[in-house]
Amino acid sequence: MEKAEVKKIKDWMNTEEYKEKNFNRKAIVINPERACQPLGAVLCAAGFEDTMPFVHGSHGCVAYYRNSLSRHFREPFAAVCTSLTEDGAVFGGQANGLEGFKNATALYKPKMFAISTTCMSEIIGDDLGSIVGNAREKGYLSEDISAPYANTPSFAGSHLEGYDSMLNAIIETLGKKSDAGKTDIINIIPGFDAAIGNINEVKRILKIFGINYLVLADYSNTLDSPLNGEYKMYPDGATKLEDVKNCVNNKATIALQKYSTKKTAAMLSEKFGQDVRVVKSPVGINYTDEFLMALSELSGKEIPKELEDERGKAIDSMTDAQQYIHGKKFAIFGDPDMLVGLTSYLLEMGGIPKYVLCSNGTEDFKKEIEDLFSAYSENEGEVYIDKDLWHLRSLVMTSPVDMFIGPSHGKFAAREAKVPHIRIGYPIFDRVNIHRYPIYGYSGVINLTTWIVNKFIDILDDTCDDAHFELLR
């Protein structure tokens, strides 16, 4: 095409008129930031001892989940499937299920198969319960191997519901109520969190508190295993199955995300009568304070001075740097709980969360963000649910922002908007080691502030004239 013609069309794509057309679409989704249920289910499974994610479906699906998770974590990610083909569509997938258990047991010797489904097995209507039952009866699946199963259709919800359904199934299947009464242990459910740094930070906080805890779906070690010359398909440090069995007798459960733990939280509370607290993801000072107060209340322990000092240091880092964030506009996108936390943090810093866009957000989530805007009298903020990054592009091209924060897929719109992009969330495919650093807790506040502010300062240094290229920033 002629250059002038290309430019004409591109300019039109940056107009209000185009934005209106773009927001009017009903059927096509363009650049969404959302994955499907089974991906969440297999991630959840990776947090349990000697557990093999077992996906009832075609192998293309599993290849995709493994690719995606390996790219983000830069770690091996094992998962098997039943390799359904056309025959499965006609005759059902039971035969593949049975053979799959047998082969995977012979090769990979798991203690548990965490079974989830795909579009195909859902549509052909396979009954996981009867497949597992028949497999046990006919000797394809040993009684020694646990086999919780969850329906995780890709055409409903997102990776968040898949995570939730798998976790719910694992705890419900393994959990055994004991007569001995409650322990003093507090269960922690991180939710679908692709930052292992967050899980490690929460564990560090609990250790400082001196609280006995159990992380449910703890993949902070299995997806961050040491490179020492030995490959372990099931690395050490995952949640022990024996602990899952007892987790329903623990004193309380704290869920660190709301939108990826609904089913599990309800099950623990309704079926096992557990005290379940769903806190805001502890991003920023306020939500970290709230988390610590919940811990203090549930454990009966005072908030340790060590953590209060950490808080003071984090506040120090914020006030040292707040001038670089105050009044700056941000476009943030990704999973809902992370966005609630980030919005709160940015408001604490005097930043403007101009666009908060969530492809898998609910009305409930929207209200949470709007309440935050009101609390800070933030009039410029806008929140979008069920929208995608092509919508976001229209927003930032018509009314610009200073920075993007969200997963890697945002990079295309950020480039067109000519603004920096801080990678947070899932997936991050184009930066290394970010997921090892927490955004949770007071340490997370320091990390966020460091990344955001130094990025602004780098840009200032890269773009200013010689006269303004100053030593002091």
Place this chain on the structure above:
Amino acid sequence: MAVNFKEQEGIVEDIISVYSERAKKNRKEHIGINDKETCGTCVAKSNVKSLPGVMTPRGCAYAGSKGVVWGPVKDVINISHGPIGCGMYSWGTRRNLANGEPGVENFMPFQFTTDFKERDIVFGGDKKLEQAIKELHELFPTAKGIIIDSECPIGLIGDDIEAVAKKMTDEIKIPVIPVRCEGFRGVSQSLGHHIANDTIRDFVVGTGEIDESKKTPYDVAILGDYNIGGDVWSSMKIFKEMGLNVVAHWSGDGSIGEMKITHGVNYNLLHCYRSMNYIARHFEEKFGIPWIEYNFFGPTKIKESIRSIAKLFDENIQEKSEEVIKAYEPKMQEVIDKYRPRLEGKKVMILVGGLRPRHIVGAYEDLGMKVVSAAYEFAHTDDYERTTKELENGTIIADDMNEYEFVELANRLKPDLVASGIKEKYVFQKMGIPFRQMHSWDYSGPYHGYDGFEIFARDMDLAINSPSWKLVKPLWKK
């Protein structure tokens, strides 16, 4: 060096001994020991169903169509038709580079999906698809075609995407092409390649006007180069220097316009045989256009390929081709002199798709390296026929090799480098074995052509000889 077949057979027997009788019988047929003299075509059984539960490396037909063949065509919109996941996972993950303004001339950095919900499964998605196509045409008026890449549900719920495509083609006046590449079809990506080739045959080939005034005796098309990390560009450079006129490149950095006029070329040059032999055969049968396979990995194979292609043309091209070979020789010698001493004798294990386990062997050999096992994800008999002569006797050849077998084989063969994909990368790195992703060139490339070989050599060296590997064992355990 005499080959100890018994020893190799023993390794294979040992590895497959853990399977059930039924699975063992199955897998035994897929793993062979290369013997150029006697083995012929029978080295490994292929293109049949994977065993459930073994952790096959294979993908699906959708991946073969959207991910491989149709995906890289830059000026069309690929709709991942169905639920959200497939399009999400295949968004930008194959590194098919393309020039052109995003959203206007180039739709590579996009994920378009009809994002099926429960109601679409229950009531069907044809209306949604039609609406989606209308919206796309309005938002992206310069798109030159719309490809409907079917995900699993489409075939299972009985949608009639062909009818929608036909209606929309008439309405928006650009090709709207239905592709039945549902992931459950066939046994691997491979059927997806075939299905995509067939749709190109049915909806694209021969539909363009050939401008006779622009035709030359040297018009060729490149088939089966997906421009991973810029492969097409480094290959085109050589063809141009040979005096050939590359009219179309399928499908990396390619356009549907080029595909429409490919029937005007004199020869089709086929790089990835597995994914595009179908369309090459069609051009031969319908338009009488001969095709020739070539291999642009490493100077030895490049030289052979240049000469065999040049033979198809007149003396002018043959002379120029010899000049090209001569011109690059000093540079290639320099690369080999630099890297061969650092790589000589190093052992490589390969597991890639349907072409590279044989195609990259020569490039490793140019660097003095030795391929000790070669495995394919989704090859067919004709691929194994082509493989056996590329490898030394005694090399273990495997079809649809799963993770267990791959790891166990590495434990026994003790490679210095493993060349495979992202799913395998970190497994071997945990074992302390250097690794290169050979689907995506590990975010590097190009690897094709003379320019590509220099990068290939550098990358293999930096993988194997990185000082970081020497740190794996702590001082107190050495």
